[in-house]
Amino acid sequence: MSYLEVKDLRVAFPTDDGLVQAVDGVSFNIERGKTLGIVGESGSGKSVTSLAIMSLLNRKHAIISGEVIIEGKNLITADEETVRSYRGHEMAMIFQDPMSSLHPFFSVGDQVAEAYKVHNDVSDEKAFDHAIQMLDRVGIPEPAKRASDFPHQFSGGMRQRAMIAMALCNDPSLLIADEPTTALDVTVQAQILSLIKDVQKEFNSAVIVITHDLGVVAEVADDVMVMYAGRVVERGTVNDIFYRPEMPYTVGLLSSAPRLDQVSDRLIPIEGQPPSLLRLPAGCSFAPRCFAKSHVNGDACDTTMPELLQTRPGHDVRCHLESSARISVAKQRLAGEN
């Protein structure tokens, strides 16, 4: 049984220029012990999706519909107090920039302890002891001593470890990591990713890793969801996505990223820019940038938004192309041939 069910999640931001549909009908499930990678460019809606799950979007500025169900409870319609009791407790989140995400005026230990104390009726001392334990568990050396240090006294990797300690201190069933390694040195990235994998095993949590970095996904994810312009365009196991990608956008992402497991002469960037969410194209959102558009008969790409359809069990794709055509186009592209 899935731990988290997201059904037809939609998030829109009204602006002076019109409605920005940041997330448009996203649905997915995730089980405990599994890791879901959400991949997409900036503005694809992946971060907004995670914030919507955490209910961290300001409801005054965002129109949210759909369902986010954790163990039968729909957080979208739940009252603020219920949602708050879930946050940091049932579900926790790690952010991109650990420097700015940690409060500069409080010691690291205090910040971890605060996260623990808010959901557990314990004394300050106990909470702080727990914080030290957590810091120890995420690999901070001399945690008792470093706990009273302030974030600016920590290195980037240590800060992210502290963030992870803070997120994990209440044994959350769901951990969302939003670009957890983007702001870190490459050498530190691997450590953090393996830490996330380790703690996931230890806590048996469901993990959502949001990233634009396919390498991160390959490293940690069981399943992958590719988003473009607020919609899911392809979804499958990590093998489906990396070895049998069908949606041209996924293919484009893969062909524009260096891979160690495949030999390729050159990287092929995706041309053009992601569309403005204010003025999405009439048909497929990706159509203006799609290299495979010529393989589709008629003007379906420009007039109709394709459905997200199953191409194989557990592998869904949103594309007008026939499945077989998709595979061959993808192969050519990944071989660097067009």
Next chain:
Amino acid sequence: MGIYIFRRTLYAIALLFVISLVVFVLFSALPFDPASLTCGKNCTTEVIEANRIRLGYDLPMWEQYVKFLQGIFIGRDYGHGVASFTCPAPALGYSFFRQECVTSLLITALPPTIWLAIGSVTLWVGTGILLGIWAARRRGGAPDHIINVLTVFATSMPTFLTGQMALTFLIGKFGWIPPPDYYEPYQNFPKFFSTMFLPWIVLALPGLAIYARLTRGFVLETGSEDFVRTARAKGLPEKTILWRHTLRPALSPLTTLAALDLAFMLGGAVVTEKIFSIPGLGRLTIQSVIQYDLPVIVGTTILAAAFIVVANLIVDILYSVIDPRVRLK
């Protein structure tokens, strides 16, 4: 930290001496003759000269300054024969207009100004911050607009106008509020309060508006910081997020501002003290300027400067307490 404070204190003392010297030089450079001001009817040059000697303006400026410095350390004698008397150290001079030692004038004028300053600064900082928070949380809503209009209004109304209107109408015309008078709070607190609250409000209005705007800005700015999102993600209640996480970074600039404002107010609120008959430093200052009462001008200037200097020192120390990233060297 101890060394830092010691060094800063020495620096502050040196600064005060420089300020006193500057005031001395400035006033000696002014195109007026203090001795001739003491002369009205029956005035002759002999009278002017005799008064010049009596007031000590016959000496060269440097000698006057040396005598002034001596007074600070060993006190200073005035008068002749059996009518002579001493202003004990630290003597900042003697006011022939008020017939009192400057130091005791300052000591007498200080409490009213302190109460006025503390009351109004507390009121304006406190209310300003609360209004600012309220406006920020209802951003774009009615409270935000109302506060916006009020702040524009309050900052554009000079104190002499609001003060004069408050006095003329609330006290003079309608008699709703007891007339100005000054009581020490420990002598008669109800009377102290009933005569002080109007000056507090009048003095607080412009500052209140400024603090409301600033706080609104801080709250909105900090509210979009990543660490506030983190706090929310931890499941902290909104109250904790606001008071602990959002306002804490605003504490540094607000504390700096409030401490300097307080120091500035401790130098005396000229207009408010004058309108509301508060016998404080501000009125002492303005009266001494009107009368060209040099010793008092020097005394009040040095005291006001001392408040600013000390406040700056305290602010620096507070900074290191408030913001862990700041270390005093």
Next chain:
Amino acid sequence: MARTKIGAKLSAVFAVSALLISACGSSSAEGSGGTVTYLTHAEQILHLDPQRNYTGQDLAFSVTYLTRSLVSYAPGAGAAGTELVADLATDIGTPSEDLKTWTFTLRDGITFEDGSPITCAEVAYGVSRSYADDLTDGPAFAEAFLDVEGGYAAYPGPYEATAEQQALFDAAVECSEDGKTITFHLNSPMADFNYTTALLTFSPVPLDEGGNVGEAYDKNIVSSGPYKIASYTTGKSLNLVRNENWSADSDPFRKALPDKVVVKFAQDEKGIDEYIINGTGPGKTALSLDGIYPDNLEAVFSSADMESRRLNDYDIYVTYTAVNVAKMTCLPIRQAVFYATDREALRALGGGSQFGGDFADGVIKPANLPTDYKPVTGYEDADPAGNVVKAQELMDQAKTECPDEYTRVTTKGITRDYADGDVARQGFAITQEALAKVGIKLNANFIDPGSYYGVILNPETQGDLSAAGWGPDWLNASTVIPPLFIDNGGFNVSQTKADPDYAAFAALVDEAKANPDRASQGAQWAALNQYVMEKMWVLPGLFTKTQYHWGSDLTGVYLWQPYGCPGFNDIGVKN
């Protein structure tokens, strides 16, 4: 008069901006008891120390409540208030035949607030204090008149005097064995020396000054009057309570009506008027020592409600323009300036006829010096708005009589000294325009008000014309004509010595000063006033007025002529 003395009285002319008329409501002062409150914007009473007090209202206040003198003016409205009566003395003084010795006998039962008796020694001590350099601002009349050998230079006052120096003073001020009689030896005959003793310079001070010697005495004076200081805080208040050691039996005129007298300092000027007009705050039982705020004059004097609690009466001052005779040597030109001046427009600047006052015809004011006043003749054709025709005639005359001076005033022009201010600048514009009509070019020297007198009293810095004002020190034109027009008289801004006829004039003045007969002396002063005007040593300005108002629960307010302020003696609270 080489003395460190400051005439604050004179400066007050510039504080008085406007004045006026109404019968002074002298209601009967019944109400005794209660508290009378006086409101002022000032920080303190300039001086309570009797030897330093020289401001009209402060003198009136002090003499009524705290400090008795040898003689005083009988408090009362109008002429009744100008009569000299005995106070500490049993009569108003007895002069010797040659008018060089004056003797006063002290009453029985007169004491200070601590019950200690007031004798000749305390009076003499008080007078001697006026010599001390430590005590500024008081009038220098003792030094001027007492026959202390060597004068002020020889006697430094009681604080520093050696036994020999003190002996010089003691020879001039003599006490009888029993301490009941005090004799003043004068250096020249004076018919009106007893008026001088109405000034507090001649008031007693305890020999130990109540423990507050010199400067400190000012805030801690030892009372001889019906009240004493309970507390006195600069910038806050002066509180008087009854002096239990004062006895009405020993005092011929003080009524001592209220139980308490409070002076509230540092009050907002507009606030004071609001309290009084609306009866708010302390207003019902308060009187404003500052008069009425100019903006409120119209309202106060048009309000029926205020009818019984306002006054508009003459103060003690005459304003005028001193003509520097040393520079303005040509009489027709001096007269032309007078004729050409638009006095009507100038008066309008200062409150108009209602509040500003009447056009003066000289320097003697009929309101406070009726004995010495006679209308000046010869200028009946001087239209208040200016008589350009007459002025032009005079200028034409000057062209032939004194051509050099004529050339100077019409080309280079003449300079008038002003104490700087908005009104002064407007006044200059009016006068400049008026004089230009007859070809006189007027320049202005605007001087900081604080240093104004220092500038105009120095012949080197003085201009051709100088704005000035004067009030008598006591009710005899001997304190007007001599100081204003006699060399070294103290305020001879007109530099009359430069006039060829000065010697003759000075002789007439000496004659008048020594005349013991008050009535004929008055005629002499009136004639000298006429003389001054014929010489055009001054351009007369206004017989100024002052306005006061008070709360509805006060009774007995009237203007006391000798001091040009409310007579405090009859002020009480309605029962």
